[in-house]
Amino acid sequence: MTDTPDIPVHLVGRARSGGLVVPRITPVTRTGVALFGNVVEQMQRECLHGRTCQVCGRPFGQRAVLFARGSDLPYQCTAEPATCPPCAAYSVRACPMLAGRRDRHRAGQHPALAGFPASADQLLRMGAPAEAWYAVWVTGYDVVTHPAQPDTAAALWRRIPPLRIRPLPAAA
Numbered sequence: 001m002t003d004t005p006d007i008p009v010h011l012v013g014r015a016r017s018g019g020l021v022v023p024r025i026t027p028v029t030r031t032g033v034a035l036f037g038n039v040v041e042q043m044q045r046e047c048l049h050g051r052t053c054q055v056c057g058r059p060f061g062q063r064a065v066l067f068a069r070g071s072d073l074p075y076q077c078t079a080e081p082a083t084c085p086p087c088a089a090y091s092v093r094a095c096p097m098l099a100g101r102r103d104r105h106r107a108g109q110h111p112a113l114a115g116f117p118a119s120a121d122q123l124l125r126m127g128a129p130a131e132a133w134y135a136v137w138v139t140g141y142d143v144v145t146h147p148a149q150p151d152t153a154a155a156l157w158r159r160i161p162p163l164r165i166r167p168l169p170a171a172a
Helices: 041-050 070-075 085-094 120-125
Strands: 064-069 133-138 142-145 153-156 164-167
Touching: 041 153, 064 070, 064 085, 070 133
Parallel strands: none
Antiparallel strands: 064 133, 133 164, 142 153
């Protein structure tokens, strides 16, 4: 896809890379290269605990959207922090994994990370087939340690049943 999706008004002032908004949890190198697909762990935890959107950083209202991989569904949790509904709709159009435009994960680390060790999660995914993604609409969640990913914070929706779970790619 060569066209970039329209950017929601509330995201106009955020940093961009390749025409895409750089989410709050995405690391950026000193030279300004956004490392899409990677996460600043501290930001991930702050968004989960503070109930703020992983893209815009604002507190979300009465509803939020969690993006979960198929392998997350049996656990009823995801390490992805929630997004506000407008950022969820944008993310489904902008992110190649959520939009279903990529069928595999990157085979190696981003070139800007040369010399830095990959996380256990990154090593597991390198070159692996992409999993199916789901938009999980919630009114709340509990922050827990992900049962399948020790030392990883996650949003658990078991106690607060979701409003709906929708397979992607689809309009969030």
